[in-house]
Amino acid sequence: MKKQWIQIHPNDAVAVALEPLGKGQTIVGENFEVTLKEDIPQGHKFTLHPIKKGEALLKYGHPIGEATQDIDSGSWVHTHNMKTRLNDELTYEYHPDFKPLEKKDPRTFMGYKRENGKAGVRNEIWIIPTVGCVNNTAAAIEKVCQDLVGENVEAVCAFGHPYGCSQMGDDQENTRKILSDLIVHPNAGGVLVLGLGCENSNISELKKLLGDEDLSRVEFVNSQDYEDEIEEGINRVRKLAEKMKDDKRVPIPVDELIIGLKCGGSDGLSGITANPTVGAFSDLLVAQGGTTILTEVPEMFGAETLLMNRAANEEIFDQTVELINGFKQYFKANHQVVYENPSPGNKKGGISTLEDKSLGCTQKSGSAPVEGVLSYGERVKSKGLNLLQAPGNDLVAATALAASGAQIVLFTTGRGTPFASPVPTIKISSNSDLVRRKPKWIDFNCGVLVEDTTLPELANQFFDFVIDTASGRKTTSEEAGFHDMAIFKQGVTL
Incomplete structure (x- = not known):
């Protein structure tokens, strides 16, 4: 049976509409019953109990901001009645909170083995x-x-x-x-x-x-x-x-795969469907000895401690702190606030604050420990999950992932985009409607996760899809003949 709404974490003060909900509709959960005070668009949030002005609003089990006014139960929660709690650079402490993944024998894909030992998925x-x-x-x-x-x-x-x-x-x-x-x-x-x-x-x-x-x-x-x-x-x-x-394709273990993780044009379902599916995929690949790279540092703000506490050791923790605070300093040096996000499209899709966006964004990293932190343009050295310094801009970040060694980029989206990168870019929809409207943009639909599929089932299906892509199956952007790149510009041009 298709779900109409979801409370992501049992401590959450809000639930998310998985389809448009109408004023007067009664929502019954395990420990609550609310009647909606207004219409709730798909991907948007509504309160499960009254919220006082200044009180933290929990989603994903973590604060996504605070109420700017008293909010009654069953009310729409968005930019009109909540705001970010983010601020400038912070001091962090290392509190390890991860379990190493159980190792599995690697599957194979059909790729190109280069003279230097590296593996390619295209020729x-x-x-x-x-x-x-x-x-x-x-x-x-x-x-x-x-x-x-x-x-x-x-x-x-x-x-x-x-x-x-x-x-x-x-x-x-x-x-x-x-x-x-x-x-x-x-x-x-x-x-x-x-x-x-x-x-x-x-x-x-x-x-x-x-x-x-x-x-x-x-x-x-x-x-x-x-x-x-x-x-x-x-x-x-x-x-x-x-x-x-x-040159011929030959069987290559998937521990030679390096996969970039990116999202763009996110909506309120991205952190519920597409990003968790990619996170589960990342764990499957890392468990088989492969490598994934998470980037777009500004969209870690508000969820950074979750990544820091998954650092494999204190050295990686310190590098992650430097990654976060260094990017905040970049914002400040250019006289910009660190929380000038989400985009208009994100907001229309139900994302209200940067914390809301970041907690959904980082779902793509799964649960694996962080094994490496890369500077912009640095090639990956450590197998497992890596973090990469790059902005959130789609073309710049996807190019940075390719430059660091990713043979494929996974791109989750709730709004859709036709762009490509230097490597095959798999577009992953957070909702089924986008697939129906833009079949020439989207490669894989995660909207079924709130319809009739479980996360383990979908993650395994997606793993197969990525293997097929690595073995030569073209993405929609490749079929269109698109190959894009963009380089990060920060300073003065003569």
Whole structure:
């Protein structure tokens, strides 16, 4: 039987409407009975008992804000009668609260084993401009080389961006790190690095970051060095395709998978359906020796202590504290408050405060201990659950996940989006209506979790889906031919 509402935690002061509820409807729970004072939209909250002004409102068993006025039982709770409790940097204490997952033998997927031992889930040719000045050149090469796409070359795609020159400080270094990370990404069977020749992040600078990486399938072209740089680029791409002609998918244990965790366009059901399903998937993968990466640090604010107390040791705890307070300092340095979130779409979907959003967002991390904390552009080193420094912006965060080594990004959403990233991006709906309205955007529906499916059942189905995707099944954004990237910009542009 389809559920109409849910009280997520027995201590919660609110319940969430799983479908639109009408004024006058009586809601009967195990320890309460309320009559709704007004209509409650899907994904929105209503009170289970009277709330006094200034009293904390509990959801997920934790405060999501406080009442700005007295609120009667059965009343709609949203931005009009509650506010955040968040503030600036805090002092934290480590109180370990986790259980290591029971290890399981890893399943396999069909992927590409690279010479350096890494595993790819795609065999694509990537054209990576060092600077925005050659974006159109890269796009022209991409267009001509589409005839190479076939059994062994799964895509030819250019990743345009506006950076690589006229950047100051960390911005320039971030650009170099992200570009160098993508150059050696295992999903690329071949890479053309397309430079201009006079830019700050030129080919010589990038090679310094590449160090002793295997560059046997990387071609470098400085446009200023050739009469016809497009023709030269096309010839290099064809050379790469020739090197890829014998590449085959082979069985690879899933402990070689690195999966990025991201959400966007969230609604009131995201923390109830899609995010918990991804969290259960994360635990299944980590238990089999695999790796997941959770990012979008501003959407950890308000739920950060839950992650800190899952730090595998005090060193990881200290790094997590630095991750959180460092990002808050970034906000303050730019004269912004740390709680300027959620977005208008989030609010329309039922999310009222950043704590509300964050407690739902962090559900994607499951229950595994945190084994690593990564700076922006840093490649993953530790298996298991990792935290990554990056903002909440969808394109920037998804690109950061790919740059850190994720071969696939899982993207949960309640509102929907067509965007992609440098790697296959699986769109996961929090509600069934979105799947019906936008079938060309969504890959997997978690709305059934409040209809006729249990979380363990759905998590196992989703695990199979991810294995299929890693083995070559295209996502909706791949079918549309979308490949996006975006780099984090923080400072001055000359």
